[in-house]
Amino acid sequence: MSQPITDTPAKPITVLLVEDDALTRRTLCLGIEKEPAFKLLDALDSVKAALSWLLLQPVDVLLVDLGLPDGSGIDIIRFCAQRYPDCNIMVITTSSDQDSVVDSIEAGASGYILKDAGPIDIGRSLLELHTGGSPISPTIARKLLARMRDDKKENDTLPEQADRETGAQVFLTKREAAILDLIARGDSYGEVARELTLSVGTVQTHIKNIYDKLSVHSRGEAVYEANRRGLLQMDQLKSRR
Template structure:
């Protein structure tokens, strides 16, 4: 589903989706109200949306979509680059955040990343997140050089869950984690689901942010372009 009020960009997104053999655009809207009704009728597997819409802020659609379909992959594509919007969207459950630096974002690539467990984020947004994480850690926190994932007793994560969390922070896709740890893709998904539950989060971005904020991950593990 696409929610975008610019007609040209919206048509481009529709064409990019329908141009993929295994994808279909099930809805395309330019406002909050019809989008909300469509989500309640048939929540999509992937939602691409802008934030600045004529009748409201797109973040309410992120929250609604996650309530109706927790497994939906949500990608924000917007011109809003302020810290408040970035954090609010990630906390609400968005898996990615792309700035409209160019008129035609690479929709097929971003969707492919989402489906592989990735989190498409513009490099400029990645830098902002790194800066926010460092601010959250503060001068009293342990040096990043010596900060490691917590032991299971400290974090309530199992040893394998801590390994998976570490790889998530490094920007690994689900498939890359599967190969690196020599476990099945379904097992990776199970571990990530357990991590999300223990951290009380709903997306990769939230998990990494919360873990780093609590000092469980060194900030330099994050890829600036992830």
């Protein structure tokens, strides 16, 4: 059994859970509620209920399944990311197909965990997400890297087509490029700050500028888009501390 998170923030981290399976929903609720760092605001079971809820109030962390009875959790992710750009979004699902992974990241998710990947310490995964990390099941990480490598090969063999598809060229400063490489590697904002001898606030400002330049709203989306535009090196993505 995991130990509760010791560094409890002064203000609880609010969480919204969207999961249609009653037993799984109850298990996840218990995992969230046992951690003093979190405050579970609600646990819903459909796309309609989640969108109606998000129309009325923001949340710090969204934990969402993809296969819901009235639609896809990706619609919730996209709506939440656009309405509340500061919200951190994590998928927890049984779907490991490549398209679902990529669609979720492009919609705004920064974490992706499979329900059948074994016991999940949901509290620590959500805290990692909230502090700038990207908790991703190993199976999903491999599929995502494979997809990115395939995209890179395709762009390398079709440079003119790639130029047309990527649109206007994006220029990053040296500092922005360094930060982008580190967050692609999976470093948290605190780790990036220590690595580059910066304050966390400065790192967050640079990341906001990166998001603006790439027209994205989340870490996962930024990594995917940056790789698509040739701004990342694949060995950086595969190198994790």
